[in-house]
Amino acid sequence: DAGKERERTRRGKLPTQSDIICGYACLRGTAALRNTRQGSWYIQALVKVFTERAHNTHVADMLVQVNAVIRDREGFAPGTDFHRCKEMAEYSSTLCRPLYLFPGLSLPP
């Protein structure tokens, strides 16, 4: 009815897809690297940066810091194709606000 229609117009619409941030370990066409004992470079970097920075840094900025960690790492596997090889991470985002995780804070509902 008219009331419902007015309400719908007032609230507006959303795009089909939004508010997603996606971090990728590597770039299009390339391989992501993994240490067979310690795990992948990307997850190690992600855990390090989020552990140290989530208290005062929003997620997109933390993923920039993850990029820096990945950029500066080199493979160590003498005698193989992977010796001194590189990786680069990236992220894509349709976020519309800063995304702070506010860890450890118990907030009123």
Next chain:
Amino acid sequence: SGTFSVRPTTAQFYHEHHKQSYRMASRPRGAALIVSNEVFVGEGLGHRPGGAADTGVLRALLSQLGYRVTSVCNSPAQELETRLRDFALSADHRRTDSCVVVLLSHGVEGAIYGVDGKLVQIHDIFQLFDNANCPNLQNKPKMFFIQACRGDRTDRGVDRLDGADAP
């Protein structure tokens, strides 16, 4: 693993930042799903040693960040899609402020492998969580982290000629 601890936000930082940012106050902050494929069947796709280490540290990180974590291991493509769809459709998202999905597997550009060597398109995964298919997560931040190859080219790197931006 498990020997790190996430630094907590101060009440002051929260008060100075929460109005401009996504609401992130629910307890738990949201549901997190870790999909980890390590042991593949058939030829072509090798075992992924180190995958368990990833799952272990991610579990610890996400729980410390306030997420309720579930993980699924070694799923064929069809099951992987079903698990992700069930997760997206979970009614729990109505009461929480965000969600996290981590995908650990082999992959190609735009898709990841199930343990049966069949591909799941990342575009199809995002679609499960979009505003049309997942109304419970409308206006809420959805985080994805994908540890998978996007091709088989190994980057040999180039020599660094200018160290000017080194910190």
